[in-house]
Amino acid sequence: MPRFYLPTALAPHTTLNLPDNIIRHIHVLRLNAGDSITLFNGTGTDFAATLQEIGKRHAQCHITAQRQPENESPLKITLVQAISSGERMDFTLQKSVELGVHAIQPIISERCVVRLSGERADKRVQRWQDIAIAACEQSGRSIVPTVQPIVSFADYLRQMLRHEPHLMMSLHRATTLRDIAPAPQSLRLMIGPEGGWTPAEEQAALAAGVQTITLGKRVLRTETAAMAAMAAMQVLWGDF
Template identity: 45%
Template sequence: MRISRVYVDHALPTGSEVSLDSRASRYLTQVLRLRACDRLILFNGDGNDIEAELLSCDKRGCSVRLLRITSSESPPSLAIHLAIGISRGERMDYALQKSVELGVQSITPLITERTVVQLKGDRITQRTAHWQGIVASACEQSGRSILPDLSMPTELTTWLARSQGGFMLHHAAENGFAAFPAPTTQTTLLIGPEGGLTEHERALATASGFEAVRMGPRVMRTETAPVAAIAAIQTLWGDFR
């Protein structure tokens, strides 16, 4: 039987007893329905999995005893950064979830000319916190111990000014990924929101060192594109080999 993995946002010193935060406690009791003496794996994003024993749960939360480090996640041979235009609702959630499962190391949600979702003030913080939960849950499911870095939503033009180039998805591009030389240790993947990047934005990206690539002759939805593209990159140059 597979031992459940749970993300917690605090230190995990082995040999000690710690109280879990409300998110982790709810997950243990309401979703996993664990009981005292059950074993589980905790991780906080630093790369280590910690075996723990559930001691007790009450209205204030759960407490566990941290037993030992069971495994450590090694850095990938190819670090993939995903920069993706913000899409609506579940589409963005799905894109983030599957991208994490496929192994991206960092993510930047982008505000583009065709971005429909309006994020201002508290909504930016709230939505980013929601996406952070999606990232953590995807790590729990996929066995990852290092949490991908999730940036705050950023204007595309601002982001391009500090980027170092990479690949930009465009259905009308001439070449696929295989036409380009293999990246060395890292690469960046730029994907637009619903409707894609505008011609002006693609020109800016090209001027910033991005190569346009296509994923076959079909036009993909914004939540499908990152899944297909990341899988292609991992197959050609990453840890799918």
């Protein structure tokens, strides 16, 4: 059933005029009056609805019921991702949402090729948030992970929450996920850019209490590392 994100108050037995972005999607999918859709507003509830009217620039639906889907992982992973270039970052965010990420914190590290600030940074964060929303629509999630504003690596270390485990992907002085105990309920996974972390960054992270982890002796691309680590964590501590 088609799912659409609608960031407004939703309730059963109400009729809504749908916004332009959903109307365009309805036309692309060639939906008709009488077809069923699902709406969600990011709060964890799905709302079943029936399309009543569809025009070129107008569509109306009636909400018939609500339900609480139980598809959120018990493991809350915040992905602390050094910004990668081009479609790699988009891919990483999209797949992390499908894998159950709780939130995403983009950071700028020394070897980041992409440098964003000001209005350009704000627009890119909004683009990434839109990608997260689309991934929720596709994967059936009803809680939308938040993409946080971009910060520098140094600023992130200064403001990091010390009580929450921080696991940094690295090949140096690293342990395996199996050796981490006790099993965390929430954590921060730190993934470097295409060129990896610099020795100075790894040293600063270790000094701040970050633990380095490895998925083996092979060097993984940044987008591969994020996906592989999250999948392994879901197997060990989540809902896989």
